[in-house]
Amino acid sequence: MNHPTLRRIASWLGLIIPIGLIIGLFWRTWRNDPEAIELLLNGPRSPWRLYACFGLVISSILVTFVRWHLLLRTLHIPIRLRDTMRLGFLGQLMNFISLGQVGGDVVKAFFIAKEHKERRAAAISSILVDRACGLYGLLIVASSALLISGVSAISPAIATIAKATYLLTAAGTIGCVIILTPAIAKSTWVLRLTEIPRFGTRFQRLLDAIQLFRDNRITLLAIGVLSLLVHILSAMGVYFAATGLYAETPSMADMFVANPIASVFAALPISPGGLGTYELAMDYIYNHLSPPSEQGRGIVVASCFRIATIMVAMIGVVFYWTHHREVAKALRVAEAEIQQKQASERD
Numbered sequence: 001m002n003h004p005t006l007r008r009i010a011s012w013l014g015l016i017i018p019i020g021l022i023i024g025l026f027w028r029t030w031r032n033d034p035e036a037i038e039l040l041l042n043g044p045r046s047p048w049r050l051y052a053c054f055g056l057v058i059s060s061i062l063v064t065f066v067r068w069h070l071l072l073r074t075l076h077i078p079i080r081l082r083d084t085m086r087l088g089f090l091g092q093l094m095n096f097i098s099l100g101q102v103g104g105d106v107v108k109a110f111f112i113a114k115e116h117k118e119r120r121a122a123a124i125s126s127i128l129v130d131r132a133c134g135l136y137g138l139l140i141v142a143s144s145a146l147l148i149s150g151v152s153a154i155s156p157a158i159a160t161i162a163k164a165t166y167l168l169t170a171a172g173t174i175g176c177v178i179i180l181t182p183a184i185a186k187s188t189w190v191l192r193l194t195e196i197p198r199f200g201t202r203f204q205r206l207l208d209a210i211q212l213f214r215d216n217r218i219t220l221l222a223i224g225v226l227s228l229l230v231h232i233l234s235a236m237g238v239y240f241a242a243t244g245l246y247a248e249t250p251s252m253a254d255m256f257v258a259n260p261i262a263s264v265f266a267a268l269p270i271s272p273g274g275l276g277t278y279e280l281a282m283d284y285i286y287n288h289l290s291p292p293s294e295q296g297r298g299i300v301v302a303s304c305f306r307i308a309t310i311m312v313a314m315i316g317v318v319f320y321w322t323h324h325r326e327v328a329k330a331l332r333v334a335e336a337e338i339q340q341k342q343a344s345e346r347d
Contacts, residue, residue, distance in 0.1 A: 049244030093316030137227030
């Protein structure tokens with residue numbers, strides 16, 4: 001069996017396994033708490049709260065597009081906000097429907113580079129910085145919520161998750177200090193990191209992009225605020241999804257813990273759009289924050305939130321159908337580049 005076939009099988013398994021996992025979680029909830037599913041099938045407890053969930057989800061995603069737009073403009077890539085929005089929605093869609101090794105980020109970088117060929121490296125850097133800002137914002141929100149709410153005392157499992165979150169947040173903070181301090185960023189030991197295979201190239205692009213932000217601290221501050229706002233809106237969206245379905249739910253403060261941590265798991269490159277990993281993590285944490293009578297309802301809440309994100313991603317269908325040939329070309333080019341890199345690494 002050739003390598004392309006193996007990659008295709010792995011891609012399909014990366015979609016089938018998460019879907020199977022979600023079905024399994026629903027089945028467990030049906031067996032242990034049939035009322036949770038019955039309440040869902042009989043109609044939401046509060047439809048307007050579910051509408052609010054959708055509004056908060058689309059608002060959080062739009063904020064990520066604005067953040068990326070600021071990054072592009074800071075990197076001297078002339079692009080209109082509406083074009084950034086179109087590419088953003090396309091990227092959201094491709095994160096869910098792309099079964100190969102490429103996703104929405106690669107497609108966005110391709111279209112930016114196509115319009116601004118001389119800024120290809122900057123386009124890739126903007127996405128790396130955007131991802132880094134988003135992940136660090138997740139950790140900041142989760143750590144702050146853990147400290148304020150005190151939920152880490154609920155169980156040993158949550159206490160362990162809290163310690164890991166604090167550790168990652170501290171590591172992220174140290175990383176920010178390193179790359180934002182010119183003397184440290186140009187030191188010999190930091191430059192040696194750029195020589196590490198596979199990691200080094202991306203790290204160098206990140207350093208080059210950050211160099212432009214050191215002289216524009218107002219934009220950097222705005223990007224930081226937007227990163228926090230994204231995850232605040234998302235956590236509120238999960239809370240409204242839960243209260244729209246059930247009368248008794250964890251508090252909003254608890255959701256500021258559960259959603260960012262689950263989103264960190266969703267950021268792992270395991271399945272398209274974090275499908276399955278987000279639901280599994282949310283279900284696990286939700287159960288620890290809920291009384292015994294409400295165990296298993298986390299998967300229902302997480303799935304409701306997931307449906308809202310998919311509905312927003314479907315907006316990208318408009319751009320996809322009007323540019324489907326270019327999107328297909330972007331996927332082919334990206335797949336070819338990835339295969340070439342893997343072949344050179346084997347050699």
